[in-house]
Amino acid sequence: MKRSHIKWTPSNTILFIFLFLFGLIWIYPFVWMISASLKTNLEIILSGLNLVPKSPSFDAYKRAWVEARFNTYFLNSILTSAGSILVVVIRCSLAGYVLAMYNFKGKKLITSIMLITFFVPVGTTLIPIVDLSNKLHLLNTRVGLILALSAGGHVSSVLLYRGFFGQTPKSLMEAGIIDGASFIQIFGKIMLPLAGPVTATTIIMTFMSSWNAFMQPLVFTFSNPNLRTLPVGMMAFSKGDTIDYGGQCAAAVLSVTPIAIAYIFAQQYFVNGIAGAVKS
Amino acid sequence: MKQKRARTPYFWIYLFLLPTLVGYSMYTLWPIIRTVQFSLTSMRGFGSKVRFVGLSNYVQLFQDELFINSLLVTLKFMLLVVPARFLISLLFALALNWKKCQSKTLLRTFFFLPVLTTSAIIGVVFILILDPTFGPISVILSKLGYVDLARIPLLGNRSTVLATAGAIWVWKWMGNSLIYWLASLQSIPDELYEAAKIDGANSLQSFRYVAAPLLVPFAFIILVLSISDAIRVFNLMLTLTNGGPYFATETVELFIYRHAFQATTQRMGYASAAASVFAMFFSVIIILQSVVKRFVKKEV
Numbered sequence: 001m002k003r004s005h006i007k008w009t010p011s012n013t014i015l016f017i018f019l020f021l022f023g024l025i026w027i028y029p030f031v032w033m034i035s036a037s038l039k040t041n042l043e044i045i046l047s048g049l050n051l052v053p054k055s056p057s058f059d060a061y062k063r064a065w066v067e068a069r070f071n072t073y074f075l076n077s078i079l080t081s082a083g084s085i086l087v088v089v090i091r092c093s094l095a096g097y098v099l100a101m102y103n104f105k106g107k108k109l110i111t112s113i114m115l116i117t118f119f120v121p122v123g124t125t126l127i128p129i130v131d132l133s134n135k136l137h138l139l140n141t142r143v144g145l146i147l148a149l150s151a152g153g154h155v156s157s158v159l160l161y162r163g164f165f166g167q168t169p170k171s172l173m174e175a176g177i178i179d180g181a182s183f184i185q186i187f188g189k190i191m192l193p194l195a196g197p198v199t200a201t202t203i204i205m206t207f208m209s210s211w212n213a214f215m216q217p218l219v220f221t222f223s224n225p226n227l228r229t230l231p232v233g234m235m236a237f238s239k240g241d242t243i244d245y246g247g248q249c250a251a252a253v254l255s256v257t258p259i260a261i262a263y264i265f266a267q268q269y270f271v272n273g274i275a276g277a278v279k280s
Numbered sequence: 281m282k283q284k285r286a287r288t289p290y291f292w293i294y295l296f297l298l299p300t301l302v303g304y305s306m307y308t309l310w311p312i313i314r315t316v317q318f319s320l321t322s323m324r325g326f327g328s329k330v331r332f333v334g335l336s337n338y339v340q341l342f343q344d345e346l347f348i349n350s351l352l353v354t355l356k357f358m359l360l361v362v363p364a365r366f367l368i369s370l371l372f373a374l375a376l377n378w379k380k381c382q383s384k385t386l387l388r389t390f391f392f393l394p395v396l397t398t399s400a401i402i403g404v405v406f407i408l409i410l411d412p413t414f415g416p417i418s419v420i421l422s423k424l425g426y427v428d429l430a431r432i433p434l435l436g437n438r439s440t441v442l443a444t445a446g447a448i449w450v451w452k453w454m455g456n457s458l459i460y461w462l463a464s465l466q467s468i469p470d471e472l473y474e475a476a477k478i479d480g481a482n483s484l485q486s487f488r489y490v491a492a493p494l495l496v497p498f499a500f501i502i503l504v505l506s507i508s509d510a511i512r513v514f515n516l517m518l519t520l521t522n523g524g525p526y527f528a529t530e531t532v533e534l535f536i537y538r539h540a541f542q543a544t545t546q547r548m549g550y551a552s553a554a555a556s557v558f559a560m561f562f563s564v565i566i567i568l569q570s571v572v573k574r575f576v577k578k579e580v
Contacts, residue, residue, distance in 0.1 A: 019316070029402075104290060152311075158300065208396070212514040248405075
């Protein structure tokens, strides 16, 4: 990343201060949450606006991690997200590839069906998905949840791959054919590696959607609390019998940390993935 | 130029499409058909006896005050939050797009942090932040002298709850629209601004006459995306208010969820009818948008 040095002038200093003050509104809740996670429950209630804990302690993290079972929820979130990413990347890259490279019967139909159903809300399809999963004995299982999050939808990832492969020169594929590479080898060894940035964007977008998914994991884990993901565990924790403000904040910090770290390292892919929605 | 190559490898093509075709059919297409089918039955839970009841769920739905209420709440919420998210994000984007703006990445990260955070977590944390006894918002209000206002439970009061939830929603999603706007603004070539400058335009004029017309198509996409987010607000509401107090924030998706999955009132057929109406309501808005968009494009 290149760093350009911009001179501080009166006008941009004023703008910066203005934006920074507004920015504080955006990060204050996070600062408060971190501060509360290091306080005792009594201190949270009594300390008013003081953000610095008297004697910071990680007790709340221990309570959230062990007693409130966020260790399980955390692992579940990771496994569910990893599974969803795997399914989405595989099926979307395969489909995007053939949709971009070949003409075949049903191509138009497939594309237009996907475009028409692009915006279908989860609320509309959830009951039949749960019904189907129930019949296939996938309800209350991890595989069932992963499929519910990854097997349908994700039209934008298919389109992203299609767009990318559509722009790669056909000569690459032809060179592969001349060298005697099979269909799978051309895809796996030549084309897919070229699509690295698209794959990175797809991974990030799927990570965000599955890590933050709520409705499906909620419904899929009703009778199996062992499979709860972080957001579902968070709600159970806040509506539970014991009131533990510090523990809730610690759990919140634990849930935000992985995705915040991912953002720091892969900022460009987050931005590209989101900006992709308006560019297409 | 069309080359004659080896014949099209149909076997591989359909094999590559198979996972998406099967997955999409099972988890998107078939469920849409099933929802309509369920909506014509008396289905309560899974495995319960099902009777065909025709359109009676729909008739009942439109006589159900709580369903009408949920449509109105959704619509009100949308009208409240979409313009706010749209305008605030545009202003911040214009500021961050300014060439001389300092620390863009830092500021963008500030605004983007809530977008990364799960709605369920935001819901839980804001219940604490808005707590009328110890939450920082109420402490600040009472320090400023608004003692009465500080004691109002913003989330427990019918007259304040929707606006409060709306503010939190705008706070959460603003950074998303900000990225949209920045991408749109960056698609405008610098030369155009420079040409305007040479012609003597000030920055307001160059926004009005150079950037604004080029932003119109983007603005519509951004609007559609925000509207579709706003209509589908579920996660935040479920954790923040659970539709309360007394249904003041029960959006359509919460209504569907309550009838489909909350054990005491489980009526899946009825919920499916609501889900079908919701999908229709949703498509009407999306279609309306694209019609308006086409119309505007002609005008520009």
